[in-house]
Amino acid sequence: MIRISGFTISLLLLILTGPAVSAQVHDDPASGIEDDRYYDGLRLGLNLSLPLWQFVVPEIYGAELVGDFKVGPEYFGVAEAGYSVRKLDEPSYRLHEKGVYLRIGGDKSFYKYNNDIFGVGARLGFSLRDRSAADIFVEQDYWGDYSGALDSGLSFRQWAEVVLVIKAELSSNLFLGWNLRGKVLLFDRGDSHMADRFIPGFGAGDTKSTVGFDFYIYYRFGF
Amino acid sequence: MLNACREECVYKPKSLAGVGFYTVVNGTVVEAGVNLAGLMGVGREDSLLYSNRTNIRSVSLPMNGMAEETGFILVFDEGADTVRFSYEVFPWFLSPECGFILNFELTGALYTTNRIDSVVIVVPKITSFDDTNIRIYH
Numbered sequence: 549m550i551r552i553s554g555f556t557i558s559l560l561l562l563i564l565t566g567p568a569v570s571a572q573v574h575d576d577p578a579s580g581i582e583d584d585r586y587y588d589g590l591r592l593g594l595n596l597s598l599p600l601w602q603f604v605v606p607e608i609y610g611a612e613l614v615g616d617f618k619v620g621p622e623y624f625g626v627a628e629a630g631y632s633v634r635k636l637d638e639p640s641y642r643l644h645e646k647g648v649y650l651r652i653g654g655d656k657s658f659y660k661y662n663n664d665i666f667g668v669g670a671r672l673g674f675s676l677r678d679r680s681a682a683d684i685f686v687e688q689d690y691w692g693d694y695s696g697a698l699d700s701g702l703s704f705r706q707w708a709e710v711v712l713v714i715k716a717e718l719s720s721n722l723f724l725g726w727n728l729r730g731k732v733l734l735f736d737r738g739d740s741h742m743a744d745r746f747i748p749g750f751g752a753g754d755t756k757s758t759v760g761f762d763f764y765i766y767y768r769f770g771f
Numbered sequence: 772m773l774n775a776c777r778e779e780c781v782y783k784p785k786s787l788a789g790v791g792f793y794t795v796v797n798g799t800v801v802e803a804g805v806n807l808a809g810l811m812g813v814g815r816e817d818s819l820l821y822s823n824r825t826n827i828r829s830v831s832l833p834m835n836g837m838a839e840e841t842g843f844i845l846v847f848d849e850g851a852d853t854v855r856f857s858y859e860v861f862p863w864f865l866s867p868e869c870g871f872i873l874n875f876e877l878t879g880a881l882y883t884t885n886r887i888d889s890v891v892i893v894v895p896k897i898t899s900f901d902d903t904n905i906r907i908y909h
Contacts, residue, residue: 638868684862684871686836690812690820694836694873698862743864 551570585718590617591715593725593766595630597667610748614764616655624655626669632748640685647677649749661674663717675748678702705747706734715766721767732757780869784899787831788856788875791903794888804828805886805909806848811877813842813853834897836860836873846909850885854907858897859879875900 557726595612602609612630628651636643653671682697688694708731714724733747733756744753752759794803804826811819812835820843823828834856835841842855858875865872875897880890889906899905 619858636867638867638870641864643864681862683863685861686862686871686873688833688836688873690815690818690833691841692837694860696836697861729808745864745866 556687587723589770590615591723591725591766591768593763593764594652595628595762597762598630598632599716599766607636608632608746612749614660614760614766619654622667622726624657624665624669625653626655626671627652628671632746634746637736640683641681642683643681645677645679645768646744647675647748649675651675651709651736651740651749652735653709653711655711657713663723665713665715669713671729673707673709673712673749675705675750676702677744679746703744703747705750705753707731707746707747707750708734717755721768721770722765722766725766727760727762727764729760731760732755776902778868780866783831783865783869784872786863786872786874786897786899787833788877788897788905789829789894789903790832790905790907792827793906793908795908800908802823802828802880803839803909804833807845808848809846811844813844813855819853829903832856834851834858834860834873834875836875852883852885852887854880854882854887854890856905863898871898 552731561588572702579709581607584649591612598610606733610630610632612628614626614628616624616626629649631648633646634643634701635645651671653669656663656668657665657667659666678700679698680700684694684698686694710730712728714727715723717723731750733750747753751760773842792803793800797820803888807821807824807827807830809819809823810821810830811817811835820832822826832841832843839859840851840855840857845852845854856877857879858877861874861876862871863874864870875894877895877897880892882890891906891908892904893906894902894904896902
């Protein structure tokens with residue numbers, strides 16, 4: 549339901565910005581007008597869905613910066629870095645998880661004669677997460693209740709993604725972007741005393757695969 | 772906001788040590804039930820976990836999360852034995868709704884041999900899954 553809400557918001561933004569996008573004059577290589585597929589420059593962006601998520605899930609917050617640059621005709625190298633924190637403060641425990649993540653990969657654009665991009669991409673994701681817990685209380689019927697804490701512990705996870713990418717130019721060099729991601733965890737760590745319920749940059753780690761939806765605002769810097 | 776919408780914890784499992792009773796017949800290990808007059812924790816002799824069970828083949832034992840060792844007294848028809856298990860405790864985050872449960876990793880067992888022949892730890896990790904963690908041969 550949360551993802552549907554995010555999708556609905558993004559769809560609304562797409563509809564609202566659609567006329568502005570379609571009203572642009574398409575690039576024409578024949579007339580020397582720049583085609584984004586051959587554009588040299590760095591596009592930096594900010595994930596806008598994360599602050600909106602916080603209204604829905606206030607115990608999770610974070611930020612993500614992204615960047616892409618042309619590595620060849622129609623191909624872009626992409627790097628996405630962020631941090632994520634989850635704090636749960638419940639009567640029977642206080643859990644604090646925080647971590648950083650990095651996704652690297654590339655996009656291929658299929659869209660011609662326009663600065664807008666519609667394409668697909670792939671990413672490899674890496675995250676490092678620290679988790680600790682305090683004031684843990686567990687009922688033990690026979691021996692009496694347990695109280696304790698969980699020492700800080702690090703977890704490193706990796707995953708792969710396929711991404712459907714849309715980037716629409718709102719005005720000169722200013723873009724909105726939408727990413728639909730399919731994610732699969734790599735390298736099962738096997739049995740562990742620490743379940744990964746929260747993997748920064750990936751999501752809930754109790755399933756090996758998941759989907760995600762993000763939207764971004766970008767500014768493109770020319771070289 | 773999420774807290775207001777969060778579901779209640781419907782079922783919170785417990786991690787109990789599964790113990791099976793076995794014997795060896797002609798070199799073959801076979802399950803073999805025992806008559807248990809009583810089973811209680813050391814220090815909790817006032818509270819029976821099992822009583823007056825005939826030909827029982829398995830029991831589930833709760834380890835004490837606040838200790839590094841838990842002992843149990845098994846009273847058979849033919850006598851009593853004490854088994855002490857040593858372990859490490861691992862709080863396991865089950866879900867935001869249910870919080871933590873306690874898992875254990877068995878590291879050893881000491882026992883008397885009045886009725887028991889031997890105690891073997893076959894699955895050291897005690898989780899909420901119904902594993903047979905320990906075999907008691909008699």
